[in-house]
Amino acid sequence: MPIPEEKQNKERRQRLMDCALDLFIEKGYFNTAIRDIIVKSGYGTGTFYNYFIDKEDILKALLEDFAEQIISGFSEYWTIEKDLYKRFIETKRVTMEIFAKSERLSEIYSRVAGASDPIDQCIKQFEDKLIDFYSNNIEYGIQKGVFDDVPVPPLAHAILATEKFLLYKWVVLRTISKQEMIEMVVSFHETLAKGLLKSK
């Protein structure tokens, strides 16, 4: 059962999340025990369990915050650029900049996938949030008559998949630079957007 938010102190919650992220990066997610997070935070054991149920729960919270950051960065740009075609492409630059700025969260996201069912569920929740958001944006373009009326879920999945894969190549494999990652995502969106544009 989720813990009611009104019982929580935001700063304490954030501190526990920061300590967890530090440890996940330093020792790896699987080698970090809840005990380590508690010791690092300087709080008592009871405090931890006022905020989180278990280790997956703190990973879930980290990824939820991350999804919010990505969506709000996107939404800010959204209010500036009104050309839907340009917006479709340029918002991707913004999205990838946020992934790049949150390098440690990006690394955790890239490394833990597929490791266990509870983790897959955390990742799924994070990804579904982004896929829904991407779907809504494409649907908006279709409603406005700018984009062709094509099936949206395959495109929203392909967008997230491409971001995820190129993020992994940058943050885990280190075979491409941050700038290459961003440019590749943008370049892919240029071709995809051209395919989406309503045939005249």
Next chain:
Amino acid sequence: MPIPEEKQNKERRQRLMDCALDLFIEKGYFNTAIRDIIVKSGYGTGTFYNYFIDKEDILKALLEDFAEQIISGFSEYWTIEKDLYKRFIETKRVTMEIFAKSERLSEIYSRVAGASDPIDQCIKQFEDKLIDFYSNNIEYGIQKGVFDDVPVPPLAHAILATEKFLLYKWVVLRTISKQEMIEMVVSFHETLAKGLLKSK
């Protein structure tokens, strides 16, 4: 140092690979020891090491064979369909059918990524092979004047990323069916191909 192929007996090698794949599915890659593979195969320890250096080496061999299967399935279709636009889309159905038919290899591929550096290297080799192949196909369309002269690597990466992500949703998360996976990959390629087609 790789083991010279002329020293090897193909059937024995295949049997070791089949036993390894059975065990990777049954117990998980990480919980399978080389000892388990040897016992299951009925061969002596020395035989195993005539063929493979370590566990990653057998995973690498499984993935190499898998990449060959995918590429040759693709190439067969290639000789039938001459329309480059249709071919770009319909080969994806063929590719995803091969992924689907090799469900166990697909599952291993989807589950082990990101787990350790040597495994990441095996996966990278498998993926680079497919990305190169996809790149060559797009470049062929550009040379023939059918596709626009756009940067190819971002598209080849996006194609593999989308296949990988939807494969994972089918074979690990089981949130989409095999048929949905195939249709989503094909549908994405329809929009992408439209974006690739040379502007008239």
